[in-house]
Amino acid sequence: MNSFGRLFRVSIFGESHGEYVGVVIDGCPAGIPLRVEDFSADLERRKAGAKGTTPRKEDDAPEIVSGVFNNTSTGAPITILFKNSNTRSADYEKQRAVPRPGHADFVAAKKFNGFQDYRGGGHFSGRLTVALVAAGIVAKKILGVIKVESTILEIGGETDLDKGLQKAIDAKDSIGGIVECRVNGLPIGLGEPFFDSAESLISHAVFAIPAVRGIEFGTGFAAAKMFGSKHNDAIENAEGKTSTNHAGGIVGGITNSNEIVFRIAIKPTSSTPQEQHTLNIESGNVESFSVKGRHDLCIALRVPVVLEAATAIVLADLLLLNKKISVSL
C-alpha cells in the first residue's frame, strides 16, 4: 500500500511522466493554517540545481485541491497535486527492453506483469518524493515547536562534502552519502512497545525514501562494539534527561525526551555516466550501456528535506496518538 499512518495518514500517487503526482493527507486536525507559500521553503530545498544535482528544471507548484478552506485545514482529507511539466517520453520505448541496474525497472516489469508505466521509472521515480515533502510540511505544522532537522554528514566517505563530490566528478561517476536527522522538543512517551516502536515506525517511513540502504539510531552500529556500562545513558532528572544519549532519544521503543538522533546511508545514484552492463530482456543478451542525460551525481544531496518529511509524518501521527492517552478519561 502507498499509505502510511494510523491517525495522520499519508497516501501518495503518481508517476514520473504522468499528469500529476500528489498526496492525500487524511486525519489532519482542523484549524491548522496552511497556505501555498508555506510549501515554498522545503520544496525549494528538495529542488535540483546545486553542484552535484541534476540541471533538470522542475517547477514544483503545489495545488491544494481539498481539505483547506480560508487558508486553514478543515478536518477533511487534504489533497495536494503537483503537475508534471517536464515529461519528455520520447525514447522510453527503447529503454523498456533494457532495465537499468540499480533501478526498479526490472522488478517493476516482473511484479506488474509488464503493465507498469516504464517512462522514467514510473511510479518508482524519485519524483514522488515531492509528495512526501508536501505531506511533511503539513506534519511539521502539527509538530509545532518540535524541530526536525536533517543534514548531510558525509559524501563518498568525506565529511568535507565538496571534497566528496569532487571525487565523483573526477571519476565521472555517481556517489553515496550519509544523512543525519535530529529531533528536539518531543515529549516522553511516543511510540508503542514492540511492533509500533518509534524506531519501527521511523524506519518504516524512512525506507520509503528511494536509495536508503541503512538506518541507525543513537550510537547505532558502534553500539555493537560497546560495553553496557558505557552504552547505558544515566537518567539525571525527573524530565528524563540523560547524561549521555547513546540511545538516540528512544528506549524500549518509546521516546525519552532527549534529542532523537539517527543516520541513514544513501547509496550512489543508480544512474551514472559510467558504462555498465545489463540484460536486454528482448534479445536475452547482456549488453553494455551508459545513462545519458541529466542526473544527480549524488542523490544524498537532495535527501535531507525528504528525510525530515518522512520523520515528521511519523511523529505527527505519534503525537496525535499520544494526545488520546495523555488526556484523562
Next chain:
Amino acid sequence: MNSFGRLFRVSIFGESHGEYVGVVIDGCPAGIPLRVEDFSADLERRKAGAKGTTPRKEDDAPEIVSGVFNNTSTGAPITILFKNSNTRSADYEKQRAVPRPGHADFVAAKKFNGFQDYRGGGHFSGRLTVALVAAGIVAKKILGVIKVESTILEIGGETDLDKGLQKAIDAKDSIGGIVECRVNGLPIGLGEPFFDSAESLISHAVFAIPAVRGIEFGTGFAAAKMFGSKHNDAIENAEGKTSTNHAGGIVGGITNSNEIVFRIAIKPTSSTPQEQHTLNIESGNVESFSVKGRHDLCIALRVPVVLEAATAIVLADLLLLNKKISVSL
C-alpha cells in the same frame, strides 16, 4: 499497537511476570500442519544456558489453544500461550523507584502514568520474544522451501565470538554484537513501492526486537562511500540474477530474486554487573546501583532465532499478498 501484518497478522501480549505471554496469529491459511513438536527447535535456540546467556531456567512449552485442529491450521486465529513459571516478584517494589538505565522502566512509567506492570520490565520484557519466535515458526511453514537463516557476525567487534565474549567476561560487563540474516528462494516482486517497501516492512518488524540499534541491507552503510558503477548490480538473466548483490536482494523496495542480506546492530545488554547511576524518582537523587542476579552478558547471542522470526513474519505476509496479484483475474 502490538499487531503487525496485513494478511498474516501477529499480535503479541503478556508481561514478564504475568500469567502468560502469548500470540494470536490471524490470517494463517487453513491446511498448514502444526504440532507442538514443530516449535521445539526454534524455542530451544532462543533459550538461555549457553556461555554468555543467563542461567535462568525458562520452560517454554507452547500451548496451542485455538486455530489448530487435528494438528492442522483451520483458518481461524491461532492462539499460542506460554505460561510464565519462573516469576519471583519479591523485590520489585523497591526497583520501582529506581528506573534502570537502558531499560524501558522510566519511559513506561511516564507513558502509562505509573500504571505499568513494573515487575521485570513488564510488557517491555525480552520474555515476549518467545511469542515472536512462535509466530515465526508458523510463518516459516508458510514460506515452505524459502529459507531464512540468521547468524552472529561479531561480538564486541570480534568475529571470533569467543574472544568477544571473553572481553565482556573479563570486564565484568555486558557487550553488543552484530547479527546477519539471509533469505534464499524468494520470488521476484515481494514488497510495494514506497511505504510498504520490503525494507520498510522488514525494518518495522526488526525494530520490534528489543536492543536493535540499526539495520542495513546489502552493502548498507558502506554504500555511502561507493561509486554508482561499483554499487549497481548488473542483471544477468531473465530470472533477475545479478552478478553482484550490493542491493541485498531488494531494488526499489521489491525483491529481485537474489539472496536477501541484511545485518542488525545489537546494543550491549542493559543489565550489566557494573555499577551505574540513575535517578531515584522518589528521592529525586541520582544514585549508584548495580544489577544483581542472572542476566545475559550478551543478548545478541539469543537474537538470531528472533530475527529469523521477525523476518519470516514479514515475508509470509508479503508472500500471501503476492498470491493475489500473481493470479490472473
Next chain:
Amino acid sequence: MNSFGRLFRVSIFGESHGEYVGVVIDGCPAGIPLRVEDFSADLERRKAGAKGTTPRKEDDAPEIVSGVFNNTSTGAPITILFKNSNTRSADYEKQRAVPRPGHADFVAAKKFNGFQDYRGGGHFSGRLTVALVAAGIVAKKILGVIKVESTILEIGGETDLDKGLQKAIDAKDSIGGIVECRVNGLPIGLGEPFFDSAESLISHAVFAIPAVRGIEFGTGFAAAKMFGSKHNDAIENAEGKTSTNHAGGIVGGITNSNEIVFRIAIKPTSSTPQEQHTLNIESGNVESFSVKGRHDLCIALRVPVVLEAATAIVLADLLLLNKKISVSL
C-alpha cells in the same frame, strides 16, 4: 478515515465547492483495461435530470491522472479527479449561521471547531458520491462476470414509483424510498467469521452513502417474525445451492454462492421546499426558513448506481482476499 478496503483500498476526498472531488484507488491489480469511456454509463446513471431529481447540471468528466498507462491499470495507485464546475458560493456566509435540519451542517461545525468548509455541505456533500461511483466502476472490472445490480423498490411506500413521486410533488415536499441490491455469480467463501463478515463489510460501505437509514439482508426484518424451520434454507447440491434464499446469500458471514440480496432504506432528501425550523447559532433563536433553489425531491432515485459502487468495492476487496486463500501454498 475516508478510506475503505484491505487490499482494494478506496480513499475519497473533496468538497462540494472545492476545486476537485476525487478518489485514490490503491491495490488495483495491474492489467485491467480502463478508459475514460468506461465511466460514462454509471456516471450518467448517477446524474440528475430525471423527474424528481435536481435540474442542476453537473458535468462529470473523470480525469485519470495516475495508475493507468496505455488504457490499462499499472498496479500503482489510480487517481481520478472530477472538476467542480458549478459552484456558486454566493450566499453561503448567510447559511453558515443557520444549520439546515437533517444536514451535517451543525455537527460538522462542532466536530471541526468551525473550520469546516460550509459551502454546500462541504466534504459532507452528496457530490462526493461521484468519487464512489468512479471507484465502483474500477471494482466492477475486477468482479468480471459477477453482476451487481440495484433497483428502486419503493418511493414513499409505493411500488408504483411514479405514484410515490407524485405524492411528493403534490405535497411540495421531499420523500424517501427503498433500494435493493442483488449480486450474482459470487463464489462460495467470501467474508470472514465475525468482524469481517460479508454483511459487516457491505453495511460498513453502504452506510457511507448519505441518507441511508437501514439495511437488511435476505428476509431481513421479516425474519424476526419467522420460525426457524421456515427461515432455514435447505442446501440442495454440492455447489451450495439452496432451495430458498432467506439468508440472502450469506451464512455465518460467508457467501454461500446463492444470490446476495439486500435492501436499504433512504430517508427523504433533507432539503425540502417546506418551511422548517432550526436554530440560528448566531442569534441563538429558533427560526423558520425554507430551502430555495434546485434540489432532488427524492434522493433515492439517484442511489442505485452508488449502492452498486459501494457493494462492488467491498466485493472486489473480498475477491482479491479470497485468491490468496484459494491458491495452494
Next chain:
Amino acid sequence: MNSFGRLFRVSIFGESHGEYVGVVIDGCPAGIPLRVEDFSADLERRKAGAKGTTPRKEDDAPEIVSGVFNNTSTGAPITILFKNSNTRSADYEKQRAVPRPGHADFVAAKKFNGFQDYRGGGHFSGRLTVALVAAGIVAKKILGVIKVESTILEIGGETDLDKGLQKAIDAKDSIGGIVECRVNGLPIGLGEPFFDSAESLISHAVFAIPAVRGIEFGTGFAAAKMFGSKHNDAIENAEGKTSTNHAGGIVGGITNSNEIVFRIAIKPTSSTPQEQHTLNIESGNVESFSVKGRHDLCIALRVPVVLEAATAIVLADLLLLNKKISVSL
C-alpha cells in the same frame, strides 16, 4: 480478520470445542480499574437458563492473563480467556457429513478446504460472543457515564414477549426477534464523514453478532415512507438538542448529542426441533434430519448484552479518537 477498532482494537479467537475462547484488547488506556468481578453482571446476562434458552450449563469465568496489574489496566494488551468446560465432541464426525441449514457448516468447509474445526460450529460458534461481551465490559468502563442499553422489542412479531415465546414452544420451532439499543450521554462529533460514519462502524460491529439480519437507525425503514418536512429533526439549542429524533442521534455520519437509537432483526435460531432437509455431502443425497439436544429456541433472548458490547466497543474507539481532535494542538 477477527479484529476490529482503530485505537481500541478487539481481536477474538477460539472454537466452540477448543480449549479456550478469548479476546485480546489492544489500545485500552492505562489506569482503568478492572476486576474479575466487574465481568459478572454482563456475563450473567448472556448466560442461558431462562425460558426459551438452552438448559446447557456454561461456566463463564474470565481469566485476565495480561494487561491488568493491581486490578488496573496497564496500557499493555489485555487478554481474557474463557475455558471451555462443556465440550462433548462425541458425535461430531457424523455431523461433518451433514451441514446444518442456517449454520456456517457448509460455507466453513468450503472456505477452509475441509480443515475447519467442525465440532459445534467451531470458530463460527455463538460461544465466541462471550469474548465480545468481555471486551464490551472493558469498553463500557471507557465510556464512563455514557450509557449503552439494549432491550428486546419483539419476539415472533409480538411485543408481549412471553406470548411470542409461547408461539415457538407450541410450534416446537425456533423463533426470531427484534432488539433495540439506546445510547445516552454521547458528545457531539463522534464518527467520520463517509467510510467511518458512526452508522458504518456500528453496523460493521453489529453484523459480527451471529443471527443479525438487519439494522436500522432512528426511524429506519419507516423513513422510506416519510416526507422530508416530517423526518427532519429541528435543532433547538446550542448543544444540538433536536425537537424530534428521527435521525436516531446521528447526522451525516456524526453523532449529534441526542440519544442514539437503533434496532436489529435477529433471525430464528438455526437449530430447531423441526425436521429439516439438507445435503449429505458424502452421499450426495438430500436427507431429512432434526437437531437433537439442548438449544436456544429464541437466540434473540441472549442478544441484548452482546449488542451492548458491540456498540460499546465502537463507541469507546470513537471516543478515544475524538480526544485527539478535541484537544488543542
